[in-house]
Amino acid sequence: MSYRWGRFDGSLMDDKRWQYLESHIDAKLTPEEMAEGWHWCCEFDYLLVGPGMQEQEYCLCFDEPNIAL
Numbered sequence: 619m620s621y622r623w624g625r626f627d628g629s630l631m632d633d634k635r636w637q638y639l640e641s642h643i644d645a646k647l648t649p650e651e652m653a654e655g656w657h658w659c660c661e662f663d664y665l666l667v668g669p670g671m672q673e674q675e676y677c678l679c680f681d682e683p684n685i686a687l
């Protein structure tokens with residue numbers, strides 16, 4: 619694996635794409651990326667979080683839908 623952080627194993631996301639999305643405010647996730655679970659995570663100051671990232675384990679975005687908003 620050549621990814622700098624080794625985070626994106628098994629995902630279509632790669633380091634370059636992740637950096638692009640993080641640094642371009644207008645960048646949009648593709649439907650494929652969203653389907654994998656990529657999102658700007660409110661748990662982590664809107665860090666781009668997805669499969670293979672440690673942060674994903676602590677992400678509550680999809681665990682408590684529509685509860686106590």
Ligand SMILES: [Zn+2]
Pocket residue numbers: 657658659660661667677678679680
């Ligand atoms: Zn999240």
